[in-house]
Amino acid sequence: MLGFIAIIVFLILAYLIGTAATKFEKAKVTKAWLPLQPVINGVIENNGSRLFMFAKESANAASWLLGTYNGKKVLASIYPNKRKFYFNRWDRYNYFSVAILDLDGKKDWKVIFKQSAVKGNSGFSIIADKELEQSLLNAGVLDLITSVNNAGVAYYAGSRLLQLSDTVIQSWTPSPEKFKQQLELLLNLAAINERVNVF
Secondary structure, eight states, rough: HHHHHHHHHHHHHHHHHHHHHHHHHHHHHHHHHHHTTTTTOOOEEOOGGGGGSGGGGGGGOOOEEEEEEEEEEEEEEEEEEEOOOOTEEEEEEEEEEEOOOOOOSOEEEEEEOOOHHHHHHOOOEEESOHHHHHHOOOOOOHHHHHOOOOOOOEEEETTTEEEEEEEESSSOOOOHHHHHHHHHHHHHHHHHHHHHHHH
């Protein structure tokens, strides 16, 4: 009988500790969003099951901020202490992304930074079919990205989503100024996408 009572007490304590830890983590994440919330008049969402997973990069995020910017629906996400490599649990970074939603386009494309062992060969490149790649190049996509951002951008036609992803060093989110720069970059890229990536 005493053993049964001890198990019940243990389970109650474990539940209370888990609940307290969850509340603490939620408060910490909410605090991280506060400087960015007014920029997009955003609503903080800490329960991913109530959101559509627009792109698999944000599927495991800890929290989301949903709002609008210049008439465009925006979804930002944070994933603190994300593993850089699946097999290495020590090498971690703070992942941040922001996306414009409901953006029409025919094909997927992305811009990534390629590191090369050959000096001078590192830099951003477009991954898309040849025709779309050339159209994006001609529209100045690489110049736009390199002038504002040092992270990747991807358009997912199936999800109708244009997403910028970044690594945040000193906190979980960028500064409001940096966030506005990223949003302006996405608006410019969205206008290009709607012009050259048509059905």
